[in-house]
Amino acid sequence: MPVTAKTIYLASPLGFSVESRQLLLPRYVEALEALGLRVWEPFARNAGVNLDQPGWAYAVSQQCLQDVREADGLFAIVNGTPPDEGVMVELGVAFALAKPVFLFRDDFRRCTDSDHYPLNLMVYAGLPQQAWESYVHDSIDSIGAPDKALAQWALG
Numbered sequence: 001m002p003v004t005a006k007t008i009y010l011a012s013p014l015g016f017s018v019e020s021r022q023l024l025l026p027r028y029v030e031a032l033e034a035l036g037l038r039v040w041e042p043f044a045r046n047a048g049v050n051l052d053q054p055g056w057a058y059a060v061s062q063q064c065l066q067d068v069r070e071a072d073g074l075f076a077i078v079n080g081t082p083p084d085e086g087v088m089v090e091l092g093v094a095f096a097l098a099k100p101v102f103l104f105r106d107d108f109r110r111c112t113d114s115d116h117y118p119l120n121l122m123v124y125a126g127l128p129q130q131a132w133e134s135y136v137h138d139s140i141d142s143i144g145a146p147d148k149a150l151a152q153w154a155l156g
Helices: 018-033 056-070 085-096 149-155
Strands: 007-011 038-040 073-077 101-104
Touching: 007 018, 007 056, 007 085, 018 038, 018 073, 056 085, 073 085, 085 101, 101 149
Parallel strands: 007 038, 007 073, 073 101
Antiparallel strands: none
16 A cells, blocks of 8 residues: 655745745745655645635635644744744644644744744744754755654654
């Protein structure tokens, strides 16, 4: 029986800008797919939404929420000070559902009151206390690193 690829929800604010959607977002998708993951990228999954239709925003929010529920894990781009609000909601839902969560932050700015974490401590609440750094990526190249939790989860 063939093994079904794990799905990962890509929580990111990169789809709001045409340049980011065309130039940056595909690099993350490709890096995750290189691990054998099926990537659920919400801007692509909701590309057919008619923004002139009443209720479109609610429909998109519900689809994203359903995708987070159904995905096997979540990869969240948490750049910014603070990170994107929608990404933070998706991250919180994934934590509440005990989904495996992996973070990406290559933003050098700190946004925290903790000496331990670069962002609000709640962003790390769903990661293990020990070796939480293994769940955080600081470059696209690190996404496939075999010593990181994401690669171990994807290939395990």
